[in-house]
Amino acid sequence: MTTTPGDADSDDTPADAGLQEAFAFTCLHCGHGWEQTYDVEIHLDADNREFRYYYADGKRVPPPLMAECPNCGERKARILRAGVVAAVLAQMPHHKHGTHWRFHRHK
């Protein structure tokens, strides 16, 4: 019998909090380049801090900063660019300048 302190699985996180992000990577180990689109779920923890789950092809995957190279398996991927996916852009008939997705990073 297993006891789980505080049944954390029963929270009702809204399922529609997701968005999609696309990243282009290059591997610093073998030079392989690839792109990956992620489904992103944004959650807040008990202290209202944001954390994200990343999914690719319906499976939970490491965040882009820890992406594995599909060629050599090393975690030395470097993000070349990040953007919203084509599915979102396709909704705009002419996607104009100025709606670039920025990747913010705190130091």
Ligand SMILES: [Zn+2]
């Ligand atoms: Zn590689």
